[in-house]
Amino acid sequence: MGHNPTIADVAERAGVSKGTVSAVLNDKSSVSDATRKRVRDVIKAMNYRPRASAQHLLQGDGDRTIGLVIKEDDNPYYAGVIAGVRRVAGPRGYVLLVASSEGSSEAEHRVVEAMAAKDVSGLIITPALGEEADVTHLFELKRRNIPFVLLERIRGIQSHIVDIDNVLAARDAVGHLIERGHSHIVHFAGPPYSAHSQERVEGVRRGFSESSLVFRDEFIVPTGAHMEDGYETGLAYFRACGADRPTAVTCYNDLVAIGLLRALRELGLRVPDDVSVVGCDDLPLMDYLGTPLTSVRIPKEEMGAAAAEILIRHLEAEEPPPLEKVTLDAEVVVRASTTDLASADRAA
Amino acid sequence: MGHNPTIADVAERAGVSKGTVSAVLNDKSSVSDATRKRVRDVIKAMNYRPRASAQHLLQGDGDRTIGLVIKEDDNPYYAGVIAGVRRVAGPRGYVLLVASSEGSSEAEHRVVEAMAAKDVSGLIITPALGEEADVTHLFELKRRNIPFVLLERIRGIQSHIVDIDNVLAARDAVGHLIERGHSHIVHFAGPPYSAHSQERVEGVRRGFSESSLVFRDEFIVPTGAHMEDGYETGLAYFRACGADRPTAVTCYNDLVAIGLLRALRELGLRVPDDVSVVGCDDLPLMDYLGTPLTSVRIPKEEMGAAAAEILIRHLEAEEPPPLEKVTLDAEVVVRASTTDLASADRAA
């Protein structure tokens, strides 16, 4: 009897019918106290637990639920996306479930499968692409006719998409620095397998090519996506660079920038006087740092909201609607971490 | 025909049997191409989607899933808890679903219900208590025999519990400051309805009473739980206090402390020279601030891990195990935001 007990097992052991056990479970008044107690005891003894799927079978279909798959729990970036989804989905009566893929494609598969198995109404997914994008789970969703929206454009799959133009975002960051007279700019790039990171590197390249400056490969410094990465890379890089020190750094994201700020501080370099720093994402935190950080604003909330809109529209349509692609704009938010070399020259 | 189509509807419209439609859905090889196509077309046209609950009925019970209910998405505190749960639950084959109650008891009900309906194996819940704690949803979980662990002790419900002693935590924060010679200490308290906040206020009181200092009610300054709250309250408070300025502030949590730091910076007050600041939670961020922040370390990961341990042990037990109560310790992590007035005096 390794099997989980069913309502029939309980009924048999309690010497009553399935119907009676069900009545006890649902607190119907039509059960005598004695029977109720007896059944309750058996339920407890057998550690019986009704199977939700069997219950739902009868009473209409599941409630409205949206599943959101993010890449990391510890990046405040996603808090913004979540807020956006919630703002739209909440009032329409959808409950939001969040799961993280921890950046692993395999975990993403598991998580998406689990959500599909839980019968969510639809999904919003930030795909965690490794080298070889395995999108079988997305095809599985299509097969099962579960609508989903991607928050990152990926090859080989047709779907609703909401994203931003990362190339432009990074180009603008570099452009901002060049405008302000910087010419020795390095870019702390994110994880190499990340599509966002690659696109942003491409944007940096573009930023150079649109100016009179020459891009050199060593301007791209590989690092990760977390504070520690920015910190460690920052320490190592600025210790090693000697006199050939860049006047500005653009970072893959704000967390890396925060780490870099710490490294610079510990090395006795001032921001922005010695080094200008630009982040990306524009976390709410940016205004609260000792040196408020210039950052490229990614419209996190808007992305979440747009994705939720599209998803819900799909869910509530009679017939499958056409696929939507939305690209939102990023923009540089200037704060105190970037100095204007040109005006400094002028002053001198 | 408002009803969602079932497999029978599809079968009828396609002129085949239910079994055949099922075979098409599951990519069985035993269907002729012509039939397959016809069925697929009908499926698409009717926007048919199989009901997961019906599918699960046959093929054993649902997968292993743990639901975690947190209070806010935008507090990095929970990232730590989530990491702890994941560290334990992941290797044991559990998928983690997270939902936020947004601090509202009503939303918590909805979210818990939704997770129960989705048939999660068990739940870990950070209860969002309002004034009158409505715990009917927790009784509902008991009735349905869905195990859960609470991350905050609450009245009127027997359950597994993992928490910390907030009174001691706040007492230690105040004690730390008193040891260092501070006597004019105020506490930026969290939201009044929050149990954590109340306990921490109690701890502040305790910290005073264990010293020779007298506690005064006006030492407690009400605020919220977010950066903006600390910022605004900080601006208002330090503008108003004039010459009677406290030498130290303990904060409900680190976010409030970060907000306060910004306010002090903008007011031209130096930390820790003019004002010492102590946070609570000990977010990873604390080491990265311009002035690294002294904070009471709440063992977030350990809490999540302990809760997951207990829950899984319960889930995998044959018989319902006895309830467990675990209380973890908090400890002050001293960084650069608290100065030692005593040694400063000595030096003078």
Place this chain on the structure above:
DNA sequence: CCGCTTTCCTGAACCGGTTCAAGCCCCCCC
């Protein structure tokens, strides 16, 4: 003591899928 409620319980039907033994049809081959 009889009829009529009321209380409590049973058992069969049902929800919407999956599974599989059985059967049909067609084709091939001897």
Place this chain on the structure above:
DNA sequence: GGGGGGGCTTGAACCGGTTCAGGAAAGCGG
């Protein structure tokens, strides 16, 4: 032309609950 086999489809049973018509037992009034 008959036998055999493979491809395709059917239909009934089943999963584990809920629902509800109906029946047995108990209570009650006259």
